Amino acid sequence: MGKIIAIHSYKGGTGKTLLSTNLATLYANNGKSVCLMDLDFRAPSLHAIFKVHTEYWLNDYLNGVSDIKKVLIDLSKSHTRRGRLIVGLANPSTEAIREMTAKDRKWEMKALGRLLSLRTSLLNDMNLDYIIFDTSPGLQYSSINAIVSADVVLVVTGMDVSDIKGTQRMIDELYDLFEKKTGLIMNKVFAEVLVSKTQRSELAKQLINKYNLPLIEMIPCFCDILKTGGTTIFANENPEHPFMKTLDKVATSIDNL
Amino acid sequence: MSLPKRLEQTSASILQKIKDSLDRLNEKMEVMIEIQKHGQRLGQEGVPDVLDVMTLLSLPDHLRKTAITLCKLEQATADEVAEQTKRARAVESGYLNQLVLMGYVKKERRGRKAYFYIEKEVEPGGGNKTWEKS
Numbered sequence: 001m002g003k004i005i006a007i008h009s010y011k012g013g014t015g016k017t018l019l020s021t022n023l024a025t026l027y028a029n030n031g032k033s034v035c036l037m038d039l040d041f042r043a044p045s046l047h048a049i050f051k052v053h054t055e056y057w058l059n060d061y062l063n064g065v066s067d068i069k070k071v072l073i074d075l076s077k078s079h080t081r082r083g084r085l086i087v088g089l090a091n092p093s094t095e096a097i098r099e100m101t102a103k104d105r106k107w108e109m110k111a112l113g114r115l116l117s118l119r120t121s122l123l124n125d126m127n128l129d130y131i132i133f134d135t136s137p138g139l140q141y142s143s144i145n146a147i148v149s150a151d152v153v154l155v156v157t158g159m160d161v162s163d164i165k166g167t168q169r170m171i172d173e174l175y176d177l178f179e180k181k182t183g184l185i186m187n188k189v190f191a192e193v194l195v196s197k198t199q200r201s202e203l204a205k206q207l208i209n210k211y212n213l214p215l216i217e218m219i220p221c222f223c224d225i226l227k228t229g230g231t232t233i234f235a236n237e238n239p240e241h242p243f244m245k246t247l248d249k250v251a252t253s254i255d256n257l
Numbered sequence: 258m259s260l261p262k263r264l265e266q267t268s269a270s271i272l273q274k275i276k277d278s279l280d281r282l283n284e285k286m287e288v289m290i291e292i293q294k295h296g297q298r299l300g301q302e303g304v305p306d307v308l309d310v311m312t313l314l315s316l317p318d319h320l321r322k323t324a325i326t327l328c329k330l331e332q333a334t335a336d337e338v339a340e341q342t343k344r345a346r347a348v349e350s351g352y353l354n355q356l357v358l359m360g361y362v363k364k365e366r367r368g369r370k371a372y373f374y375i376e377k378e379v380e381p382g383g384g385n386k387t388w389e390k391s
Contacts, residue, residue, distance in 0.1 A: 105309045105311070105312075109309040113328065116328060116331075117331075141309070144310040148328070174314070177314060177318070177321065178313075178325070179322070
């Protein structure tokens with residue numbers, strides 16, 4: 001039985017999409033079958049990263065006007081070396097974004113039902129090993145729906161004080177209530193902090209105490225990642241990059257959560 | 258048709274009617290017991306409320322677990338929910354009935370089993386028809 005992983009954060013810009021795309025590709029390159037879904041309907045990004053277009057979007061699936069199979073695009077040939085990589089895109093048009101932000105509670109309830117049924121349609125019927133949800137930041141319907149539907153939630157945080165405080169509150173008031181397996185990823189950590197072993201373990205201890213969550217990984221800030229402007233999928237184009245070495249550990253930790 | 262045969266048929270249909278009425282009565286009793294136990298009233302004249310994630314968040318922990326399990330199963334008996342939550346059937350039955358009273362969940366009796374589900378489509382006017390069906 002496969003696993004649904006939601007990648008979430010309190011604030012935007014923490015690196016959720018970079019982690020989602022590379023983690024999905026990494027799993028696929030390891031021979032797994034993976035479906036990556038863009039559930040950030042306010043700021044869709046996967047269409048730009050994978051440079052693909054589609055007639056049907058995840059918006060249509062959640063609106064009940066399209067079957068999930070019509071939405072999914074198989075990128076295995078162009079984007080993986082071994083396994084299977086399928087993506088579901090969020091519609092980036094302004095009209096679609098506006099439409100998605102104006103949904104009522106009843107719609108959100110149905111959307112939750114549709115996300116929950118992906119377990120049967122994708123994990124069971126299509127035999128996928130992983131579904132990865134790239135979510136909107138903060139506490140909003142689409143991301144909470146994704147969290148409720150997932151088996152594992154990875155919460156990504158930066159070192160910014162407002163991010164740390166918000167993430168802490170979100171864990172106490174949201175994740176704990178839904179009793180989710182949750183792991184913490186601290187992203188964009190100053191590289192100097194991670195060089196010395198003592199400093200590294202001191203920071204890890206602080207984080208575990210603060211969040212009371214298993215610490216999946218502390219990922220250093222890489223200037224060369226910023227330089228690529230989101231155009232590179234490191235798992236394919238630069239698999240030897242230290243970022244990918246860290247992500248390897250993330251992938252293993254998720255399976256052990 | 259002979260008289261004894263007719264009598265037999267009539268009594269069988271009367272017995273069936275009595276059984277159906279008893280089933281309905283049983284159902285209503287369960288609700289009344291729940292109302293007494295939890296002091297809950299049907300919210301807003303029985304208009305079903307929406308079980309979205311924000312509502313899930315606002316529910317007490319014990320009911321949230323039941324409600325999320327039902328969301329995942331789409332429709333289920335108290336037995337099936339109990340199997341997932343690893344709590345006793347009677348406990349889940351109580352919680353499910355409480356969610357019914359709160360207007361978040363619907364209940365339908367089919368034969369001897371009671372099925373709980375989250376309503377997908379609310380009829381215009383939002384009337385709660387669950388009890389009429391049974």
